[in-house]
Structures are given as structure tokens and as C-alpha cells.
Amino acid sequence: MKRSFAFLICLLLAFAVSQPHRTEAASELEKIRSEIKKLQQKMNDVDANLKKVQQDKQNVLNQKEVTMEQINELSAHIHSLEEELKLVDGRIAESEESLLQAGQELEDTKARIEERGELLDARVRLMYTNGFVSYLDVLLSATSFSDFLDRFDSLQSILAQDKAILEAHKADKELIEQKKAQIEAELAGLQELYSKKEDYYNLLVDKEKEKEVMILQYNRQIEALDQRAEELEEISEEQEKQLMELARKEKAAIEAEKKKKNTVYYTGGKLGMPIKDYKYVSSKFGPRTHPVTGQKFKQHNGIDFAAASGTDIFAAESGTVIVAQSMSGYGNTVIIDHGNGLWTLYGHIRKGGIKVKAGEVVKKGQKIAEVGSTGVSTGPHLHFEVRLNEKPVDPENYLR
Ligand SMILES: [Zn+2]
Numbered sequence: 001m002k003r004s005f006a007f008l009i010c011l012l013l014a015f016a017v018s019q020p021h022r023t024e025a026a027s028e029l030e031k032i033r034s035e036i037k038k039l040q041q042k043m044n045d046v047d048a049n050l051k052k053v054q055q056d057k058q059n060v061l062n063q064k065e066v067t068m069e070q071i072n073e074l075s076a077h078i079h080s081l082e083e084e085l086k087l088v089d090g091r092i093a094e095s096e097e098s099l100l101q102a103g104q105e106l107e108d109t110k111a112r113i114e115e116r117g118e119l120l121d122a123r124v125r126l127m128y129t130n131g132f133v134s135y136l137d138v139l140l141s142a143t144s145f146s147d148f149l150d151r152f153d154s155l156q157s158i159l160a161q162d163k164a165i166l167e168a169h170k171a172d173k174e175l176i177e178q179k180k181a182q183i184e185a186e187l188a189g190l191q192e193l194y195s196k197k198e199d200y201y202n203l204l205v206d207k208e209k210e211k212e213v214m215i216l217q218y219n220r221q222i223e224a225l226d227q228r229a230e231e232l233e234e235i236s237e238e239q240e241k242q243l244m245e246l247a248r249k250e251k252a253a254i255e256a257e258k259k260k261k262n263t264v265y266y267t268g269g270k271l272g273m274p275i276k277d278y279k280y281v282s283s284k285f286g287p288r289t290h291p292v293t294g295q296k297f298k299q300h301n302g303i304d305f306a307a308a309s310g311t312d313i314f315a316a317e318s319g320t321v322i323v324a325q326s327m328s329g330y331g332n333t334v335i336i337d338h339g340n341g342l343w344t345l346y347g348h349i350r351k352g353g354i355k356v357k358a359g360e361v362v363k364k365g366q367k368i369a370e371v372g373s374t375g376v377s378t379g380p381h382l383h384f385e386v387r388l389n390e391k392p393v394d395p396e397n398y399l400r
Pocket of ligand 1: 283300302303304382383384
């Protein structure tokens with residue numbers, strides 16, 4: 001055998017179906033820690049998402065606030081425009097009333113002028129055209145001279161008065177026409193102003209509606225973001241629970257490993273006898289002529305106890321079984337780790353004679369196997385080794 005014993009054990013430990021407990025515990029812990037790491041990464045992602053969602057929500061809230069302020073401003077504008085429109089409307093009504101009055105005045109004056117004009121025309125006609133006789137008739141119908149003078153004066157006065165009134169009416173008419181034109185211009189101006197203000201009012205109302213639609217959209221966005229945040233928080237809570245569970249498992253695994261590491265079964269002193277019913281020691285520890293190969297001064301790594309096949313083999317000390325299977329020249333073999341670097345090895349166990357499993361914890365004196373002659377062996381015997389940090393040492397020093 002060129003391969004070293006340690007290398008062989010390593011191979012066995014690596015490939016054994018049932019690995020020693022210690023390796024299992026370590027890998028279990030590693031697995032848990034890897035899961036924790038993955039979970040923490042996921043939690044960080046969820047946290048980052050949550051922060052982003054909260055930031056997004058804050059942005060939307062800010063936009064909403066700005067829009068609300070704009071709506072308030074618009075509302076104030078709209079309100080003041082409504083007041084202005086009312087005022088202009090009032091002025092328009094006043095102007096229309098004035099216009100109506102001016103029109104009526106104008107009509108009345110026109111009628112008066114017409115009436116007066118007709119009367120004057122008639123009198124003048126009476127006086128100057130075919131009317132002199134009649135005029136004279138009026139005068140000549142006087143009953144006395146003083147009556148004649150009176151009548152003459154009256155005629156003169158009536159004519160002069162009529163003319164003056166007519167002139168006054170004509171002046172009035174011009175004034176009223178001027179006034180009417182002025183009112184009409186004013187009314188047109190007011191109507192234009194009203195129309196402009198009304199357009200602006202409608203524009204502002206449209207803007208206000210747009211902003212209100214924006215507010216609705218912001219509210220929907222906020223609602224969606226709130227829902228997303230709630231979902232993320234739920235995930236986060238679930239992950240926290242998972243993390244707690246993993247932390248609990250990690251703690252348990254650490255404790256299990258610590259317990260295993262701290263389980264030192266051998267603290268010094270003598271080991272128990274691995275076999276009681278043996279016939280004799282057929283070979284001691286040290287150089288010897290190999291009974292099978294005949295090789296001289298070949299190092300014998302243990303003690304051989306010659307015994308009948310099936311004789312009970314006992315654990316020399318409490319410990320953890322690290323090998324329980326066939327192993328090259330050793331045949332069926334059990335190796336027990338007692339801690340403090342001390343191992344015991346039991347070789348050539350008969351077929352079906354291994355009574356323990358790798359990973360199993362055994363007590364000192366517990367039956368672990370039965371004598372046989374598997375592997376390179378001349379007859380049924382127990383090959384018993386004691387190894388200190390994997391190096392074979394003389395079992396004699398530990399047994400007696
Ligand atoms: Zn031997």
C-alpha cells in the first residue's frame with residue numbers, strides 16, 4: 001500500500017454514503033448561512049424597492065400639492081372674474097337702459113319737432129303765401145284798434161316763440177343723438193370687454209378642470225403606490241419571519257457543532273479492552289515478519305487478538321464512529337474518533353459483523369462488531385490499532 005492511511009481515510013470520509021456527523025453539521029451551517037445571505041440580499045432589494053415606492057409617492061404628493069395650489073389660484077381668479085363679469089354685466093344693463101331712454105327721448109323730441117314744424121309751417125304759409133288775407137282776416141276781425149294791436153303782437157309773438165321752441169327742439173335732438181351714439185359706443189365697448197372676460201373665464205375654468213383631472217390621476221397613482229408599498233411590507237414581514245427562523249436554525253446548528261467539537265470522550269488514562277474472549281495475542285505492535293507476505297521487519301500498526309469468528313468486539317472508549325465499512329487490506333473496518341486526536345481502529349470484522357454506522361456515537365464497552373477474517377488475514381482475529389493524530393501508536397500503552 002503506497003497510499004498513506006490519512007489519504008485513504010480522507011477518501012473514505014469524502015465518498016462515504018453516510019458521512020461523519022461533524023462534516024454534516026458544518027455543511028448544514030454553511031447551507032443555513034448561505035440561505036441567510038441570499039435572504040438578506042432579497043430583503044435589501046425589497047427595502048430598496050420600498051424606498052423607491054415611498055420616494056415616488058412623495059414626488060406624486062408634491063406634484064399634487066403644487067397642482068392643488070394652482071387650482072386654488074385658478075379658483076381665486078375665476079371668482080374675481082365672476083365678480084368682474086357681474087359688474088360689467090351691470091354696466092351693460094345700465095347702458096342699455098340709458099340707450100333705451102335716449103331712444104325714447106329722441107323719438108319724443110323728433111315727434112315734438114315734427115309737430116311744432118308742421119304748426120309753424122302752417123302759420124308761415126298762412127302769413128307769407130296765400131295766408132296774408134287770412135292773416136289780415138285775423139287782424140281785421142279785430143273789434144277795436146287796440147284789439148288789432150293785440151292780435152298783431154300775439155301773431156308776432158306766437159311766430160317768434162314757435163321758432164325759438166323749434167330751434168331748441170332741434171338742438172335737443174342733436175344732443176340726444178350725440179348722447180345716443182356715445183351710449184352705443186360705450187355699450188359696444190362694454191360688450192367687447194364682457195366677451196373678452198368671458199373668454200378668459202372659460203379658459204380658466206377649462207384649466208381648472210384639467211388640474212382636477214390631474215388631481216384624480218395623482219390620487220390613483222398614490223393609491224397604486226400605497227398598494228405596492230403594502231405588498232412590499234407584507235413580503236418584508238414574511239422575510240423577517242424567515243430570517244428569524246433561519247437565525248434560530250443557525251443558532252441550533254452552531255450549538256450542535258460546538259457540542260460535537262466539544263465532545264471529547266478521551267481525556268487520558270487507559271482504554272477499555274476491545275475484546276474479552278480472545279485466545280492469545282498473535283501479533284504485537286512493531287516490526288515483524290508479515291505472516292502473509294513474509295516480508296521481514298514490516299511495521300505492524302496494531303495488536304492482533306486471535307479469537308473465534310463471531311466473538312464480540314467492544315468500543316475501547318466512547319466516541320463517534322467515523323468509518324464503518326470495508327477498507328482495503330483491513331477488510332471490514334470500524335474507526336472511532338474519541339476526540340483529542342485519538343482514534344481506535346478495528347479490522348478484519350466478519351462479513352455482516354459491523355454493528356454500528358458512521359456518524360453514530362458509541363459508548364465505551366458497547367459492542368460494535370464481531371471477529372472475522374476479511375481483508376488480508378490468515379485466520380479469524382481482531383486487528384486493533386490506536387492512532388494519535390492519525391499516526392499509529394502502541395496500543396499496549398493505552399490498554400495496560
Ligand atoms: Zn494485525
